[in-house]
Amino acid sequence: MAGRWKNDLNWSDVTPKAAFLNRRQLIAGTASLVAGGIAGPALAGLDARPSAYSTDEAPNSFEDITSYNNFYEFGSGKSDPADYSDALTIDPWSVKIDGMVDRPGDYAFDDILKDVTLEERIYRLRCVEAWSMVVPWIGFELADLLGRAGVQPGAKYVAFETLLRPEEMRGQRRPILEWPYREGLRLDEAMHPLTILATGLYGEAIPKQNGAPLRLVVPWKYGFKSIKSIVRISLMDREPPTSWNMANAREYGFYSNVNPEVDHPRWSQATERKVGGGLFAKRVPTRMFNGYGEEVAGLYRGMDLTEAY
Ligand SMILES: Nc1nc2c(c(=O)[nH]1)N[C@H]1C(S)=C(S)[C@@H](COP(=O)(O)O)O[C@H]1N2
Numbered sequence: 001m002a003g004r005w006k007n008d009l010n011w012s013d014v015t016p017k018a019a020f021l022n023r024r025q026l027i028a029g030t031a032s033l034v035a036g037g038i039a040g041p042a043l044a045g046l047d048a049r050p051s052a053y054s055t056d057e058a059p060n061s062f063e064d065i066t067s068y069n070n071f072y073e074f075g076s077g078k079s080d081p082a083d084y085s086d087a088l089t090i091d092p093w094s095v096k097i098d099g100m101v102d103r104p105g106d107y108a109f110d111d112i113l114k115d116v117t118l119e120e121r122i123y124r125l126r127c128v129e130a131w132s133m134v135v136p137w138i139g140f141e142l143a144d145l146l147g148r149a150g151v152q153p154g155a156k157y158v159a160f161e162t163l164l165r166p167e168e169m170r171g172q173r174r175p176i177l178e179w180p181y182r183e184g185l186r187l188d189e190a191m192h193p194l195t196i197l198a199t200g201l202y203g204e205a206i207p208k209q210n211g212a213p214l215r216l217v218v219p220w221k222y223g224f225k226s227i228k229s230i231v232r233i234s235l236m237d238r239e240p241p242t243s244w245n246m247a248n249a250r251e252y253g254f255y256s257n258v259n260p261e262v263d264h265p266r267w268s269q270a271t272e273r274k275v276g277g278g279l280f281a282k283r284v285p286t287r288m289f290n291g292y293g294e295e296v297a298g299l300y301r302g303m304d305l306t307e308a309y
């Protein structure tokens with residue numbers, strides 16, 4: 001994969017990770033690279049531009065983001081994805097887009113990238129297990145790809161599937177979940193500009209444990225909605241079955257919007273532990289829609305979010 005970016009120089013080489021402490025510093029870094037004339041090769045890495053949707057909060061370290069993961073295809077321990085995802089081959093990769101679209105087919109990963117605008121999106125990530133991180137993703141809006149496939153008028157939902165390959169994904173050899181991992185969004189959620197497909201983080205191609213080569217990121221929903229290593233996207237007129245909902249519908253609703261007022265049946269969702277804060281860090285209050293309410297509350301106007309959780 002590294003080769004596909006056509007250069008060996010990445011953000012990590014030209015900018016110490018510490019320089020990513022906050023967005024302002026990142027932008028300053030971008031500007032100085034441009035001024036210094038090495039922006040071409042360095043930024044060709046993922047050629048991403050900053051976005052107004054990014055949070056000013058300090059991103060977690062690359063180490064935190066790539067060593068504390070949920071990716072049950074490699075096991076249910078937090079370090080299993082980093083320990084075992086090396087076995088996954090991600091080149092070649094294609095995404096089947098089917099269902100209610102004008103141009104169904106197998107879209108090669110390289111081909112998908114040709115047509116999209118990569119941005120850096122520094123988003124909060126809130127896991128349903130009540131921990132959180134801030135991640136500097138690189139990605140593009142899902143709406144761009146759906147537009148290219150041509151969504152038909154009757155489509156109301158989008159279903160996503162992860163790769164099924166037990167030979168390489170050792171967790172799939174056990175029935176922890178009904179494989180392949182499946183997720184879904186309502187079409188308006190999928191078309192929202194905050195909803196991205198991430199292909200990188202910290203300016204580099206996305207590590208396998210984070211969902212290489214492309215994964216969904218829906219920052220106002222619990223992390224499990226942000227399905228990794230996607231091989232299929234289907235446009236449907238009905239709500240698709242989703243993995244965690246099939247495993248336990250009472251605990252994991254289809255919407256799963258971050259909501260501090262609706263507790264998980266087994267724990268409170270009112271507060272969260274920020275990963276990387278240290279053993280004695282205080283928990284912080286969880287925000288409605290993970291702090292993205294201004295952008296997305298309108299999608300749910302008139303809905304009872306205690307019922308439709
Ligand atoms: N295919 C797949 N996608 C997945 C998961 C998984 O087990 N399999 N875990 C989810 C959960 S519970 C979370 S919190 C996020 C974690 O993303 P990260 O490891 O990149 O932080 O990925 C989500 N996407």
Ligand SMILES: [Mo]
Nearest residue numbers: 127128223224
């Ligand atoms: Mo999660």
